[in-house]
Amino acid sequence: MIKVLVVDDSSVVRGILQAAISADPDLQVVGMAPDPYVARDLIVERKPDVVTLDVEMPRMDGITFLKRLMHYMPVPTIVVSSLTPRGSGLAIEALSAGAVEVMCKPGESYTVGAMAGDLVAKIKIAARAKVTQRVLNDGANAAVGALGRTTNQVVAMGSSTGGTVALEYVLSHLPPDGPGIVIAQHMPAMFTKQFANRLDQLSALKVKEAEEGDSVVPGIALVAPGDLHMVLRRSGSRYFVSVKSGPLVNRQRPAVDVLFRSVARAAGSNAIGVIMTGMGNDGAQGLLEMRQAGAATMAQDEASCVVYGMPKVAVDLGAAERTVGLRNIPAEILRAVAREA
Numbered sequence: 377m378i379k380v381l382v383v384d385d386s387s388v389v390r391g392i393l394q395a396a397i398s399a400d401p402d403l404q405v406v407g408m409a410p411d412p413y414v415a416r417d418l419i420v421e422r423k424p425d426v427v428t429l430d431v432e433m434p435r436m437d438g439i440t441f442l443k444r445l446m447h448y449m450p451v452p453t454i455v456v457s458s459l460t461p462r463g464s465g466l467a468i469e470a471l472s473a474g475a476v477e478v479m480c481k482p483g484e485s486y487t488v489g490a491m492a493g494d495l496v497a498k499i500k501i502a503a504r505a506k507v508t509q510r511v512l513n514d515g516a517n518a519a520v521g522a523l524g525r526t527t528n529q530v531v532a533m534g535s536s537t538g539g540t541v542a543l544e545y546v547l548s549h550l551p552p553d554g555p556g557i558v559i560a561q562h563m564p565a566m567f568t569k570q571f572a573n574r575l576d577q578l579s580a581l582k583v584k585e586a587e588e589g590d591s592v593v594p595g596i597a598l599v600a601p602g603d604l605h606m607v608l609r610r611s612g613s614r615y616f617v618s619v620k621s622g623p624l625v626n627r628q629r630p631a632v633d634v635l636f637r638s639v640a641r642a643a644g645s646n647a648i649g650v651i652m653t654g655m656g657n658d659g660a661q662g663l664l665e666m667r668q669a670g671a672a673t674m675a676q677d678e679a680s681c682v683v684y685g686m687p688k689v690a691v692d693l694g695a696a697e698r699t700v701g702l703r704n705i706p707a708e709i710l711r712a713v714a715r716e717a
Contacts, residue, residue, distance in 0.1 A: 378503045379406040381424035383415040383441075384456065385433045389481060393428060393456065396492035403499060412441035419449060426502045427453045428495070429475070431466040439469055446474035452502040456481055456495075468570045471540040476505045476682060480564050501537055501655045505682050529555045529713055530592055530608060530615055530647045532639040532666070534632030536562040536654025538682025540571060542702055543652070544578055547597060549706035552580035555648070555713050557597035558608055558617060560635040562628050562654065565602035572599040591616050600630035607638035615642065626658035632686070636662025645670030648712045650705060651696065653681035657689040664695035672712040674700050 380403055382393045390408045397403045406422040409415035411433050419427070427445070431438035442453060454477040457467040467478045477498045482491040531554075535542055539561050547557070563571060569585040575597065576583040584590075586598035586606050592615040600606035604619045625631035632651065636659055639647050649666040651659045653676055667673045675687035675696035680703070690696045700708045 378403050379424045381427045382408045384430040385410050396495050400496045412436040426499050427451050428456050429453050442473045450507040452476050452505045452507050454498050464567045464570045468574050476502050530643045531555050531557045533650045534560045534659040535652035538653035546705050547575050547579040556592035560600045560630045560632045563602050568602040586617050605630050605634045608642045610642040628658050632659030633662040640665040640669040647671040649673040651687050651690045652676040654686040655683045659686050660689040660693050663690045664693050673697050677701050
């Protein structure tokens with residue numbers, strides 16, 4: 377039985393979340409808190425396996441509370457936030473502070489029924505996550521090289537649970553003239569733009585939420601928009617992306633497999649594939665297709681993953697040439713770029 381604590385200042389939202397969680401026989405709501413002070417006492421007393429957390433609350437904001445929680449008593453935490461620009465921005469900040477998942481509160485475009493199914497799935501994923509001290513960006517580029525000759529190469533990266541922090545680390549340790557990067561991170565619509573903006577602030581690269589027709593060139597990283605698939609295309613020597621709707625793939629949109637398969641077709645041996653922390657198997661088959669097409673491929677190692685799911689499947693499938701700790705991924709990307717140049 378997975379014990380869950382619900383933290384939200386709205387009694388209506390608390391009731392909705394409690395009903396959604398309690399409907400699953402594997403989950404139990406062990407407490408509900410209207411603010412972080414009550415939550416703190418309930419966490420000590422009832423020791424939940426997972427906390428759901430609003431970020432806009434009275435007395436103490438959710439970000440401050442989360443940072444303290446991760447310092448004193450780390451518990452896997454899911455941010456449940458509104459779809460306002462402020463709400464989505466705070467949710468991305470919470471992921472950086474240690475939250476393992478983010479999801480939207482129900483509203484006009486996100487029904488209570490859809491929310492309930494997503495919430496239950498995310499709680500079960502979070503309960504299996506390894507919550508450790510978050511990776512700190514020390515501002516130093518661990519690996520910087522002369523990359524002017526790598527204009528034809530593309531780095532494709534895919535991740536899910538824990539991926540926001542992992543991506544922050546990798547991108548912040550790549551040089552401003554690093555290879556063009558395309559990223560599929562499992563994240564709801566409305567949050568990916570804020571996430572891309574945060575990555576842009578933290579890294580020397582230019583990072584943006586991808587738009588139809590964006591070119592993939594050195595110094596640019598493109599993040600797939602939430603609820604849309606992203607594919608790489610090629611016209612002559614130019615690489616660009618297309619963003620589109622379509623059916624869920626591996627229960628995801630954007631799906632890492634969709635991106636990786638398109639990179640295998642469009643870039644072949646001119647690509648580097650990186651699969652990182654996350655639950656499930658999304659991206660493993662696509663990474664295998666990239667390797668078969670001649671791309672250099674790597675998977676994040678178990679020790680540095682929040683959830684060793686996607687990388688493990690890729691390793692077991694023979695899709696990854698090597699496994700790499702998170703702190704070594706930037707250097708491995710640059711080495712792969714230099715080899716292929």
